Amino acid sequence: MRRIWRHNILFYFANLSGFFYKAPVNLNYWYNFGFIALFFLVLQILTGIFLAIYYVADYNIAFGLVFDICVEEHFGWWIKSVHTNGASYFFFIVYLHMIKNILYGSFMHPRQWLWITGALLWLLMVFTAFVGYVLPWGQMSYWGAVVITNLLASIPFIGPDILMLLWGTWNISDVTLKRFFVIHFVLPFIIAFVSMIHILLLHEYGSTNKLGYTTPMDKIPFIPYYLIKDLISLIVCLLSFSWYCYVKPEFFTHVDNFVKANHLVTPYHIVPEWYFLPLYAILRSVPSKSQGILLVALFILSIFLLPFVSKNAIIRSGSFRPFYIFFAWSLICICFMLGWIGGAHVITPYIDIGHALTNLYFFIFFVCIPVVCYFEKLIYMSYILRFKMKK
Numbered sequence: 001m002r003r004i005w006r007h008n009i010l011f012y013f014a015n016l017s018g019f020f021y022k023a024p025v026n027l028n029y030w031y032n033f034g035f036i037a038l039f040f041l042v043l044q045i046l047t048g049i050f051l052a053i054y055y056v057a058d059y060n061i062a063f064g065l066v067f068d069i070c071v072e073e074h075f076g077w078w079i080k081s082v083h084t085n086g087a088s089y090f091f092f093i094v095y096l097h098m099i100k101n102i103l104y105g106s107f108m109h110p111r112q113w114l115w116i117t118g119a120l121l122w123l124l125m126v127f128t129a130f131v132g133y134v135l136p137w138g139q140m141s142y143w144g145a146v147v148i149t150n151l152l153a154s155i156p157f158i159g160p161d162i163l164m165l166l167w168g169t170w171n172i173s174d175v176t177l178k179r180f181f182v183i184h185f186v187l188p189f190i191i192a193f194v195s196m197i198h199i200l201l202l203h204e205y206g207s208t209n210k211l212g213y214t215t216p217m218d219k220i221p222f223i224p225y226y227l228i229k230d231l232i233s234l235i236v237c238l239l240s241f242s243w244y245c246y247v248k249p250e251f252f253t254h255v256d257n258f259v260k261a262n263h264l265v266t267p268y269h270i271v272p273e274w275y276f277l278p279l280y281a282i283l284r285s286v287p288s289k290s291q292g293i294l295l296v297a298l299f300i301l302s303i304f305l306l307p308f309v310s311k312n313a314i315i316r317s318g319s320f321r322p323f324y325i326f327f328a329w330s331l332i333c334i335c336f337m338l339g340w341i342g343g344a345h346v347i348t349p350y351i352d353i354g355h356a357l358t359n360l361y362f363f364i365f366f367v368c369i370p371v372v373c374y375f376e377k378l379i380y381m382s383y384i385l386r387f388k389m390k391k
Contacts, residue, residue: 022219023226024209030104031207031226032233033097039234040090041195045188047083055135057181059174062137063260081249087129088252089241091275094122102306102328105316106208112307114201119303121194126276128187131180133273138257143270145172145180154289172263212317269345277342278335284346285358295358302365309365310373315380323372327364334361 023031054069054076056062070077098118101107107115134145149172152163168175206219220226244251250258252274256267272280282299283292302309310324318325334357341354 021203021222023207023222025218025220026209026211027207027226027229028210029229029233030096030100030210032230033093033100034202035230036234036237037090037093037097038195040086040093041188041191044083044086044090045192047079047086048185048188050079051083052181052185055181057135057174057178059137059177059261062135062177066136077249078245081245085241085244085249085252087132088273088275089237089244091125091129093237094125095275098122099332102332103318103325104208104210105212105310105318105321107307107310108316109307109311111201111205111208114198114205115307116304117194117198117201119306121191121198122303123300124187124191124194126279128184128191129273129275131187132184134177134180135184136257137177137261138254139259139261139265139267140254140256140270142172142261142263143267144272145176147270148272151283151289151293154293156290208316210317210319212315212319271343274339274343277339279342281338281342281354282358282361284342285351285354298362302362309370315376321376323376324369327368327372330364331361334364 051069054065054073056065066080068076070080101115101118130148134141149163149166152166153159155162164170166176166179167173168179254271254273271277279296279299282295286292286295315321318328338354338357338361341350341357344350
């Protein structure tokens with residue numbers, strides 16, 4: 001009978017939704033960010049579909065059409081505000097979710113594929129947000145696309161071909177805007193599909209906790225216990241989100257983006273959205289375009305390699321690993337400082353600080369953390385041997 005239930009599709013989707021999922025009894029509010037991120041993903045897809053009904057990917061009318069959606073269409077201002085501010089909140093929640101996993105060691109074996117799918121989701125979010133940022137066809141959107149896409153030309157051999165495939169012509173034009181619109185519309189559904197795989201892997205291996213260790217006896221049903229806890233966190237998050245949507249709807253929008261794109265006038269200071277700033281700071285930390293792209297690719301690769309760089313640890317949670325937790329917080333602080341540098345002007349001393357922070361990040365990640373994990377393993381193994389000898 002149990003085997004029949006396992007192959008029943010209704011039971012499968014019920015288990016996927018959390019009805020039969022059991023979680024550790026000592027999960028704190030750090031573990032609510034995954035649920036909140038899923039909510040904002042659904043919110044972004046729904047509001048994006050409504051905006052796509054009225055949006056036209058034509059560089060002659062795209063900028064004015066965004067304004068018309070807010071003024072002429074019923075609740076258009078609300079849908080546009082929720083979609084633009086929701087992107088910032090989505091990234092903010094995902095970043096908090098990643099920080100929790102780094103601190104509690106949730107990326108370690110056997111959950112390394114759970115972390116890799118999460119890193120893939122983040123990378124897809126970056127591409128989706130970048131092409132979506134171009135669609136309003138404002139001054140900052142246009143020149144941000146010019147600066148970032150031109151970097152692809154420095155890739156050896158295939159760079160110019162990739163740039164031509166992305167642009168569609170010899171420069172950013174109406175054809176480019178149409179291609180970006182199609183990419184921006186399709187990628188969220190790919191993100192939703194990868195999210196389902198991410199949730200399946202979570203249910204396969206189960207959730208971790210602050211202690212890093214659980215037994216089957218230490219688990220309780222996700223519904224209703226943790227569902228209520230998630231809903232409380234979601235309500236608190238939506239209260240602050242509503243303040244930005246109703247009171248400060250353009251808080252996360254750069255002032256130059258209220259001006260229509262003009263290829264003859266370059267903004268004084270080109271700066272991307274805040275969730276791209278660490279990558280932007282690493283990109284401009286070296287004068288060479290090819291080296292900048294290489295460093296950004298290495299930064300993205302480091303996120304995927306985290307389970308393999310920190311694989312020697314015996315104890316999972318950072319709560320019992322003071323040396324690891326020191327370097328983990330150091331990496332997090334460096335990313336915050338790189339975000340500050342990415343928004344600053346390209347002058348001294350910001351250039352030198354960004355260069356130093358970039359070198360420090362890679363040194364800590366590829367040198368300090370593997371060494372610390374190795375020596376922590378030796379220390380804990382010596383404690384275990386001493387305990388056995390005393391027995």
